Amino acid sequence: MKRRPTTFVLVLALLALALFLALGLSAVLSVRSNRQFAAGIYGRLASAAALATDQLASRHDPGAARTLARLDALGVRFAEGEPPPSTVRVAPIALAVGRHVREQLGAGTRVVVVQNPDTHIWIGSAQAPGRWVVMSEPSNRERMLASSVSIAVLAGLIALGIAALLARLLTRPLERLAGSAGALLGGEPVALDGSSREVERLAQAFREAGARLRGSARERELMLAGISHDLRTPLARLRLALELGDAGDEQRRAAMVDDLEELDGALEQCLAFVRDGRDEALEKIDLATLVGQLLGLRHDPEAWQADGPDSLPATARPRLLRRALGNLMDNAERHGAAPFRVTLGRDARGVFVGVADHGLGVPPALLPQLGRPFLRGDRARSSAGTGLGIGIAMRAAELHGGMLELANAPGGGFVATLRLPDPAVAR
Incomplete structure (x- = not known):
């Protein structure tokens, strides 16, 4: 398996590259700026030296001769004829000095820069047309190259050290986080x-991921325990009935069918809880029509009352919402008492569907815990069912971006209100 570089190495390389690029750009800009500055200074000095030397050459006194001799020793001399050609490429700073000399002495002044390999600036004499003032400067290329390499190496080492320090400061928290990932989860x-x-x-x-994982693990454990508990009783009854040979008795056979339906309902609720329905696509539906269909499927539709508009548009996952509202209605019939009421409407918080019964309600201490898997109310409410209905409805509401509100009715009974975002407000 190919070994991948560590984050420290990647960050170090990135920072080093950035610092090297910054230093390189700074060096280029600095060289250009320094070249112009130095060319201006050297150009003025060369112009002054050429003028003074040319004037001294027109004098024939001993002092002028001594001064010219000293200038010759310093690399300033006279020459006749045309300047020789350059044998190597002329240094940019020498060309810049030549331009400054030409600008300062006048456009008609002849200035030639020669590199062979030392730098020579030939300036035409104003006193004698065929004469040149020649200024020589030994080549410093090797020294400048060595100096530039030394500075670049030193700057690179400094940049690498700074990059290593910054990379360590950046990656140390990530290393601590990687070492603490298990504890965080x-x-x-x-x-x-x-x-x-x-x-x-x-x-x-x-x-948060660890909390979700622990919650999922607890739910799985609780679900397994709840399934084993809820299925044990009907399975025991079926086994006893089979051992007693009750399959031939019509009444006993009907009881066995009821047990099988109870088993099927418990398994269906467990599967619905596990498959939360998030894969279902959102559709535009009419809540009033959906509630009417659910009421028509109740065992005793006459025990139910519906209040609300004839049409209430919403955007939802139809099967998931149907299951959630069906569970709320089942809970009302199983744990409450008639008459039952379904209320539909729209308010400032969105659209809502409320399911109310007239039973004994739920102890206030248990209200915040409703929705946990296999949790039922107190003994005043029937122990039938799996305890997953409210949890499925709560998940469905949250998946739609809404919420499920649970409360005891002021006059007695229990009210579950499923709220969804208002599609009109969303637009």
Whole structure:
């Protein structure tokens, strides 16, 4: 398996590259700026030296001769004829000095820069047309190259050291986070002092993912325990009936069919809880029509009353919403008492469907816990069912971006209100 580079190496390489590019750009800009600055200074000095030398050459006194001799020793001399051609490429700074000399002495002044390999600036004499003032400068290319390489190496080492320090500062929180990932997923308190906001957000995402995983594990354990508990009683009755040979008795056979239906309903609820319906596509539906269809399927439709508009558009997952509202109606019939009421409407918070019964309600202490898998009310409410109905309805509401409100009615009974976003407001 190919070994991948660590985050530290990647960050170090990125920072080093960025620093090298910055230093290179700075060096290029600095060279250009320094070249113009130095060319201006050297150009003025060369112009002054050429004028002074040309004037001294027109004098024939001993002082002028001594000064010219000293200038010759310093590399300023006279020459006749045409300048020789350059044997190597002329240095840019020498060309810039030549331009400045021509600008300062006048456009008619002849200035030639020769590189062979030393730099020579030939300036035409104003006193004698065939004469040139020649200024020589030994070549510093090797020294400049060595100096530039030394500076580049030193700057590179400094840049590499800074990049390593920055890379370590950037990757250390990630290393701590990687080492603490298991503890974060397990819900243990982990301090990540000095970490950046991005690392803190990532750590919080780990905590939330761990909480969801632990919640899912608890739900699976609870579901397995609930299934084994809920299926044990009807299975025991069926086994006893088979052992007693009750299949021939019509009444006993009907009881066995009821047990099988109870088993099928429990398994169906468990599967509905596991498959939360998020894969179903959203559609535009009429809540009033959906509720009317559900009421028509009740065992005793006369026990139900419906209040609300004839049409209430909404955007929802039809099968998931049908199952959720059906579960709320089943809970009302199973745990409450007639008359039952379904209320549809729209308010400032969106569209809603409320299912109410006139039973004994739920103890206030249990209201915040409703929706947990296999949790039923107290003994005042029937123990029939799987305890998954409200949990399925709550998941359905949250998946639609809404919520499920559970409360005891002021006059007695229990009210479950499923709220969905208003499609008119969403547009």
